[in-house]
Each structure stands twice: as C-alpha cells, then as structure tokens.
Amino acid sequence: MKNKTKISIVFAISLIVSILAGVFIFITVIQTNANTLKLEIISDIRTHIFERANLLDAYLLHPDDSSREKWISSSKDIDVLVMSMKTNFVAPDELQSVGLIDEHNNSIKQIGGDLFLNLPTVLSDPQKTHEIEVKLVNQLVEHRSEMANQATILGSLIRSKTSAVQIRLNISIGLLIFVLFIIIITNVTWIKKIIENIEEASAKDEAMLSSIGDGVIAVDESGNIITVNKAAEEMLGLQFGDARGKSLFEVVQSFDENGIRIPIEKRPTQVTLATATATATATATFYARKDGTHFPVAINTRPIILDGKVVGAIDVFRDITKEIEIDRAKTEFISLASHQLRTPPTSMKWFLEMLISGEVGELNEKQKEYFDEVYKNNQRMITLINALLNMSRIELGTFSIKPETVDIPRLSKEIIQGLYPQIQEKKQHISEKYSENLSSVVVDLELMRIVIQNIVSNAIKYTQPKGEIGIEIFLKQKGDEFENKIIKEVSLALTISDNGYGIPEDQKDKIFGKLFRAYNVKEMDTDGTGLGLYLVKSVIEHTKGEIWFQSELNKGTAFHVVIPLSGMVEKVGTTRLGIVSES
C-alpha cells in the first residue's frame, strides 16, 4: 500500500474515532445532567414528605387552622414536585414508581381532606372522632411511607442509571483511547519505517553516487547544481559544498579543442534542459579543473522529468584522455603499418615495371612471362595490404565520414570506367539506370565509391564472359518501396545485379564474413582478397544502412543496398578510407 493511502486511512479512522468520542461524551453529559435533576427532585420530594409528616404530627398535637394551613401548603408543594416528576421521569421503568407516588400522593391528599376538612364536622362524638382520626392517620402514614418508599426506589433506580451511564462512558472512553493508542502505535511504526526506508534509500543513493566512477552532476531547471558525486569532485577539483546552488555553467566551464569557451546554449546540459531530450557531446569538449587545466570529456545528459515537466538534468561525464591517447596510438599504428607494408612491394612494382617494359634490355619470352607473374602477385599483395588497412581503419574506428555533394551517376560511371579493362576482357555488358534526382546527393564520396566499386567489381569477376551486369541507383523517399522493403527515411537505394555464377546456398550466410571466398569461385578467380564484401558491409553498417542479396547458383546474384542519407553524418576520424586499388 502506498504511504499516501495509509496516511489517508489512518487520518480518516482517527477523525471518526474523535467524532464518536465527542458524541459519546455529549450524550453522557446530557444523560448525567438529566439524572442529577431527577435526583434533586426525588430528594426534594422526600424532604417534603417528611416535612408534611411532621406537620401532621404538629396538627394532631395542636389541631388549629394555622397548622392545617401549613399542611395544605406543604401538600401543594408536593403536588408541584409530583407534576415535575411526571414531566421529567419518562423512561418506562421510572413511570411505574412515578405513577405509584402520584397515586399515594392523591390518596394522602384525599385522606388529608377528610382529616382536616370533614373531621371537624363530627366533633359531637369525641370517641368516634378519635377513632376516625386514628384510622385516617394510620392510612395517611401507610400511604406516606409507601410514597417515601417509592421515592427511595426511584432514587436508587436513577442512581443505578447514572452509574450505568458512567460505566458506559468509562468503557467507551477506554475503548476510544485504546483505538487511538493503536492508531498512534501503528502510525509511529509506519513513520519509523518510512523514515528508515527514506534513510536507507538516501544512504544507498549516496553510496551509489559516490561509487560511480563517472562524474555525475545534477542540476535544477535553471542549471544550478543540486548534486555532485565524488568522482566529479575529484575530476574537477571542486567541493560539492562550495558548488551547491551555483550555476553549473559558471562552476564548470567548458571549452572546445582550441581552448575557446563553449557558449551556454551549446552545452549539452542546456540543450537537455531546453529540449527535454538526452544529449551527448558530439564535438571535442574539455572541462576546466579548478586549477585552470583542461581535460577532454565525453558528456551524456538526461532530463529529470517530474509530472511531465523538466525539473532538472543529470550530467554524466568521464575523462577521455586515455581514449584519445589510444585513438591516437591506433591511428599512428595504421599510418606506420600503411607506410611500412606498402614500401617493399612498391619498390618491387617499379623495378618490375622497368624490367618488363624492356627499357633496360629486352627480355626473352619466358623471362617476360615469369616477370609478369611476379608483377601480378606483387599487385595482389598491394591490393591485399590496402584492403587490410581499410579493414583495420573500420575495426579500430579511426576512419572519418565526410559528407559532400556527390553526383552519383557520375561517380558510378567513373567506377565503371575504372573497371573497363576487366569488362572489356570478358566482353560483358553493363546496363545502368539512375533516378533523376541523383546529381547532388550529400554523401561521403569515398565510402560510396567503396560500396559501388566492390560490388560491381565482384559482379564482373564472378560473371562469365558475355554476361550481363546491371546497376540501378535510386533516391527513395520515406514510405517508398524498394525490393519488398518500406523505406524509413530518405535513402540511396542501389541494386547491382548479374547473371553470373551465383552464391551456393550453404555459403550464403558467410558471404559478408572476413576473408571469406565462396568455393565455387575460389578457383576461377585467384585475385580476390575475401575482404571486399566485408568492407562494404562494415561501411554500410557504420552509416546505418542495410545490404542484402538474392542469388541462385549459375543464374546470378543481385545485391541490394539502402543507405539513409542521415547515416552519412560527419564523423571526425583520423583517416579516411581509401579505395582498394584493383590492378
């Protein structure tokens, strides 16, 4: 259950209990008040009963008008009290006693009347008069004691009722206090648990934050620092205490590779705050330490979104000095390897060319034939080295992508021109088809050249003499169809087909592998490096494109390529890929 719900429930229960307690107390107070009034009436009536009894005695001793008047007056007082009893004592169990009291009172009044008003008329016979008087007095005493008795019964009934109310009140209050006690205990337990959870979570967060090796800085929506972890403190040489609440853009300054300060609106954190999207550094960025020195960083920022609103951003960054060094080392290795590996075959190539051309003396036919073989193998070596170097550049990720406006049909024609000797030798026919909007497409020229040249060169190599080769290039828009695929964004779509040897079924899954050559063509063409398609696929994948093919043995092959133009974004690498030269 959520804490919010728990708290609401507890609050509601507490409220109900409190209201109930109030109602109980209110009712009890009213009941007690009523009972006190009743007891007072009873007490009054008892007093008056005995007072009237005394007045009777007084009358009997001195039967004069004065004492008679006093008795009658007292009786009137009692009547008033009995009337008040009738209005106040309404509970069924009380009514009986009240009725009896009333009855006895009436009887007393009647007897009193006989005694005080009628008796003097029979005074002629003193003996008889005395007898009547004694009889009436006896009746009067009887009724009086009954009346007093009923009053006592009623009194004890009311007292027992009062104590019952008290007991009920005590029990209810006891129960309510118990319920409130339980609620408080539960609440305290919950609150304790919530506090513990919060403490644990914040301790965990803190531990996690300080254990993260990357620098982490959190800022609020205006870019003021909320949190800085230990790694960030160490990297930047600052203390969280000093930076808290200050603007990230002031505390941590950022520079480009020329040491020029990067404007706030271009900093990933600001971009994230403004656009509510995750941002990463795309260009070389340096953070300044407190001592003024700079170090290169890779920054990733993410927005902190609460209830659909950006309330801040998290800045995760790391020092990439090592990566840059490694990158440089890789590049240097490639440069060195390319130089060192190419130098010996280049010397051989030149000397062989001078020998074969006969400019230093004619060779006989066999000598020429052999030197041609040597030359051909040397050329293969050069091709292989170039392919390997390109492959290394791709694998080490040191190649750059440099988009420029390219006339695709012209590039394609250039490539075909370059392959013309091979095409002519095999007397193959090439058909070309280009869509109209291809004359200025922004792509990397060299990468496009690698893709087209390798696939076309393969088509030529692996198609029999007089075969047909087709090149089709289109610019496809989003939603267009190309070879049963729906194009997702503006892309170059290529189909390079032939009616050549085809790819054996069991080799199809290996065709893009490194150094792979299908068995059906290995023997026919010994020049292949087994790197061409690997390179093509790597290039296409690096530009977020796709390559696939259809092929049937001895009927031909068609390669399809889709390269989204958005994949050809500038990538600052250290070298560009060069074309694998085909001799």
Add this chain to the structure above:
Amino acid sequence: MEELIKRKILIVEDEVSQRKALADKFARDGFTAIEAQDGEEGFAMAIKEQPDLILLDIVMPKMGGLEMLKKLRGENEWGKNVSVVVLSNLNENDVNVVSSIREDKPTCYLVKSNWAINELVEKVKTCLPKQV
C-alpha cells in the same frame, strides 16, 4: 634544338631501393636526377642545386618530407614556388597530410603504390614548370 638543358629533379627518399628505381628511371628519361636520403640533406641540396622539381617522400629519418616542405615554403624565397611532388605511401586523407596539402601546397600529392613508374614519370612531367 637538341641541346635542351636537362631538367633537374631532386629525389628525397630514405628507401634505397625506391630512390634507386626513381633515380634510374628519371635519368633514363632524360632528367638530371640528384638524390638525398632525408629531409635535412634534401633541404640543403635543394637550396644549393635549385632543381626544377623536388620529388619528396614523407616518412624519413632526421627530417620528414612535410617538415622539409614547410621549411622550404616558409624560409626560402626560391623554395616558395618550386614544384614539389609529394610521393608517399601515406593515404592522402591522413590528417597530417591533409593539413600540409592545405598549408604548404605541394604541386601534387601521389600515393606511391597506386602508380606505375611510367605513369609516375608522365605525371611528374606535367608538374614541371614550363620551360622558358
């Protein structure tokens, strides 16, 4: 007019085999070929001999080709305009090469292994200053 002045080419190349191949070839094709084995020697010889064209390798001991080119373009009046063909096995897209091409403007940049020696000579001929 058979008595044309032989055009002088300075070949700066640390690789003995390649230097020999180039020197032999250019000599056979009617040039005066002079040789230097590193940038330092090449720079001194260039100033002294003032060749019509310098064929310049990049990766060399003591002083590399790009450094020599910078020195030539920057320090010497004659060197500012002399035809220089940079001939290397580094890709022309190598970062250092790109900036050198932009700043010190060699007449031509050729990747060695891409060129047959005959074509190379033909290419170099097109880079020579017009004969007066």
